[in-house]
Amino acid sequence: MNSDIDKILFNKEEISKKTQKLANQIDCDYGDEEIVTVGILRGALFFMADLLRILNVKLLTDVMVVSSYDESDIVSSGKVIIQKDVSIDIRNRDVLIVEDIVDTGLTLYHVKQHLLDNGAKSVKICTLLDKPTNRKVEITSDYNGFIIPNNFVVGYGLGYANRYRNLDYIGILKPEVYQSKENES
Numbered sequence: 001m002n003s004d005i006d007k008i009l010f011n012k013e014e015i016s017k018k019t020q021k022l023a024n025q026i027d028c029d030y031g032d033e034e035i036v037t038v039g040i041l042r043g044a045l046f047f048m049a050d051l052l053r054i055l056n057v058k059l060l061t062d063v064m065v066v067s068s069y070d071e072s073d074i075v076s077s078g079k080v081i082i083q084k085d086v087s088i089d090i091r092n093r094d095v096l097i098v099e100d101i102v103d104t105g106l107t108l109y110h111v112k113q114h115l116l117d118n119g120a121k122s123v124k125i126c127t128l129l130d131k132p133t134n135r136k137v138e139i140t141s142d143y144n145g146f147i148i149p150n151n152f153v154v155g156y157g158l159g160y161a162n163r164y165r166n167l168d169y170i171g172i173l174k175p176e177v178y179q180s181k182e183n184e185s
């Protein structure tokens, strides 16, 4: 285990089992419809890759790059910036957002509204993790993997200052890792 990690919350087998369960639900709900999946980078990188490869539903794949954090923060700035929008024409299409985690809810709230404003017929949300404690706006995932406590977690795509994204498990980051950064600035 990486020495900056306090505790592993979900190992790769648990993540894979949960991803399969979510894929089954999505396949079941959409049936023969063709959908557009929109992965939110960078956090959803690995979750999106694993989920999409086991989905049977017909799909077009796109990504958005969205940020609400400064590089070395663990608290959302509250300002959601779309750094890269979808490239596919989503008008009259069923869209499924694939996201790593819903925390304050601000990112998904803005992204969902943005996609609806751009003419999507429907927008559903699939998140691997849900941290309900900090919610600032009302938003619910249609497909949610794990509910987690209010700790800063990393791994499996989630990162702190872009580190730890490559870990194949999801774990709680030791507070001293970001506290020492706070003291530096």
Ligand code: XMP
Pocket: 043, 068, 076, 099, 100, 101, 102, 103, 104, 105, 106, 107, 108, 131, 151, 152, 153, 154, 155, 158, 159, 160
């Ligand atoms: P909001 O607050 O907009 O947050 O719902 C969504 C985005 O914030 C990031 N986030 C985290 N990233 N560990 C991370 O590595 C966490 O515990 C965490 N909580 C929120 C994430 O990018 C998510 O898309």
Ligand code: MG
Pocket: 040, 041, 042, 043, 044, 099, 100, 101
């Ligand atoms: Mg994210």
